[in-house]
Amino acid sequence: MRTVAVIGLGAMGLGMAKSLLAAGLVVRGCDLSAAAVAALAEAGGTGCATPAEAVQGASVVVSVVVNADQTEAILFGPQGIAEVMPANAVFVSCATMAPEKARDFAGRLEALGRLYLDAPISGGAARAAKGELTILASGRPEAFAAADAALEAMSAKLYRLGDAAGTGAAFKMINQLLAGVHIAAACEAITFAARQDLDLEMVYEVITASAGNSWMFENRIPHVLAGDYRPLSAVEIFVKDLGIIQDMARAARYPVPLAAAALQLYLGAAGAGMGRDDDSSLARLYAGLSGVTLPKGESVS
The missing domain is CATH 3.40.50.720 (NAD(P)-binding Rossmann-like Domain)
Structure with missing residues (x-):
């Protein structure tokens, strides 16, 4: 065997x-x-x-x-x-x-x-x-x-x-670029919905049945709705991965402005003490910047 x-x-x-x-x-x-x-x-x-x-x-x-x-x-x-x-x-x-x-x-x-x-x-x-x-x-x-x-x-x-070797790594970084941006967009959207005093459970139901849905919205926003930020994938993972993407893009003289903006959000969340928390903690970062109250649950920070 x-x-x-x-x-x-x-x-x-x-x-x-x-x-x-x-x-x-x-x-x-x-x-x-x-x-x-x-x-x-x-x-x-x-x-x-x-x-x-x-x-x-x-x-x-x-x-x-x-x-x-x-x-x-x-x-x-x-x-x-x-x-x-x-x-x-x-x-x-x-x-x-x-x-x-x-x-x-x-x-x-x-x-x-x-x-x-x-x-x-x-x-x-x-x-x-x-x-x-x-x-x-x-x-x-x-x-x-x-x-x-x-x-x-x-x-x-x-x-x-x-x-x-190296081709698999490059494919993975394309995936991570999209994943990091999609999580940031999902967290921005759900916190903006809270700022509009919308029913967040209903927002989740509507968006997951609509064209604006993404795998990351569907997967990560339940963490926000539960107020549970125990790490399934930590903020620091995307600090690392989007940082690698910045280095790759700089060497290739290729602009990645969406990935760069998302990286700043992950850095902000890590700097605010959420680096080891779930990456859906970007919603908490947005909430702190805008005075929004998100659902409370088993938070870790």
């Missing part, structure tokens, strides 16, 4: 590990959280103390960390796994990062006789646990072949976007 190591057992990583187990794969995993490691063991996997321990005997390593810096530390840091992974094992990198970072990591890892698959993900924790993620992958054909069983177990839609 093929062994898969999962590095990072947060909301996404633990769900992905469970979907791998459900597909009959052997799963080893590690995380800084002892509770997350225990949850993997309870689900039938093997909890490990370090990434180096987790990758022992693994033909596939799935890295579900936050950013390029964490990915680099896992691979090439003082306790890195690049030379500990079995020869010809494939490192499946799911972090959202700039394309040039993915290309750099792929080149360095392949020089050591291992494979790299640039494979950012989309879909959220619930879909991760069901093995229904969208995976935007690019890399060498042999990397796809080595990771095939794991990719099939984790995804409902697997896009094979080319033979070069």
Whole structure:
């Protein structure tokens, strides 16, 4: 039976590990959280103390960390796994990062006789646990072949976007541009509706049945209506991702004014102490600027 190591057992990583187990794969995993490691063991996997321990005997390593810096530390840091992974094992990198970072990591890892698959993900924790993620992958054909069983177990839609690492990362950044702008627009709209003294539950019902709807409006505005800002996707994620988009656009001499405006809102929310709260907290930022009262619930800030 093929062994898969999962590095990072947060909301996404633990769900992905469970979907791998459900597909009959052997799963080893590690995380800084002892509770997350225990949850993997309870689900039938093997909890490990370090990434180096987790990758022992693994033909596939799935890295579900936050950013390029964490990915680099896992691979090439003082306790890195690049030379500990079995020869010809494939490192499946799911972090959202700039394309040039993915290309750099792929080149360095392949020089050591291992494979790299640039494979950012989309879909959220619930879909991760069901093995229904969208995976935007690019890399060498042999990397796809080595990771095939794991990719099939984790995804409902697997896009094979080319033979070069970095392409998957670029696709993900286009998604993040739209997602970040759509969340900002949704939060602006619902708070403006509150400023007009409209029934917000009815606004939600009307908009989700109308042309102005978006996936993000439909998904995030219930958080605002419940007054529940526990983080399913934190404000700081879009501070990072829209910042990457700004860097990419600057290098390409390409204007992204909507993404730039949205980034300022996420920065404002983070600066106001909401960086670790749900990204629907942009509605709270708008409310604070305009004197609007939003529904009260289980808020975290």
